[in-house]
Amino acid sequence: MKILAIGDIVGESGLKKAREEVPIIKKEESIDFIIMNGENVAGGMGITLPLFKKMLEIGVNVVTMGNHTWAKKDIFTFIDNPQIIRPANYPKGVLRKRLWNI
Numbered sequence: 001m002k003i004l005a006i007g008d009i010v011g012e013s014g015l016k017k018a019r020e021e022v023p024i025i026k027k028e029e030s031i032d033f034i035i036m037n038g039e040n041v042a043g044g045m046g047i048t049l050p051l052f053k054k055m056l057e058i059g060v061n062v063v064t065m066g067n068h069t070w071a072k073k074d075i076f077t078f079i080d081n082p083q084i085i086r087p088a089n090y091p092k093g094v095l096r097k098r099l100w101n102i
Contacts, residue, residue, distance in 0.1 A: 002029060011044050015054060019094040022058050026037040035085075039071075047070030049078050056083065 003024060011017050018036070025031065038047045038055055045068045055063055064085045079086065095101060 001032045003033045003035065004029070004031045006034070008037050008040050008042045009055070012051070015041055015051065019058050022060075026059055033063060034058075034060045035062050036060045039065065039068040041064040042072050043077070046075065048072050048074040049070070052078060052081075052084070 004022075006018065006022070009018055022034065026034065036055055036058075038052065040046070041051045042048045042053070047063070047065070047069075052063060061085075062083050062085055066087055069079075069087060078084065
């Protein structure tokens with residue numbers, strides 16, 4: 001099994017580049033499974049449902065999150081999706097209070 005792991009996708013420009021390159025890499029390298037970090041896809045901090053769906057449309061199998069997981073309120077509507085890997089220090093049922101205004 002070949003796995004492609006992609007680090008931070010930052011902003012919609014990063015997602016646009018991923019849309020262009022990932023299908024090519026997947027085909028050329030016979031990739032079976034794609035992991036992509038999505039914690040910064042929404043303007044450099046956080047993720048939204050529409051952007052998460054765009055990541056899946058590219059062919060991403062799972063989206064990893066990190067310290068910016070909770071930056072957009074939208075995350076609470078899909079955080080339990082099985083294709084999202086939450087940070088280990090934020091287990092299911094734990095919500096982090098927002099410490100900043102975005």
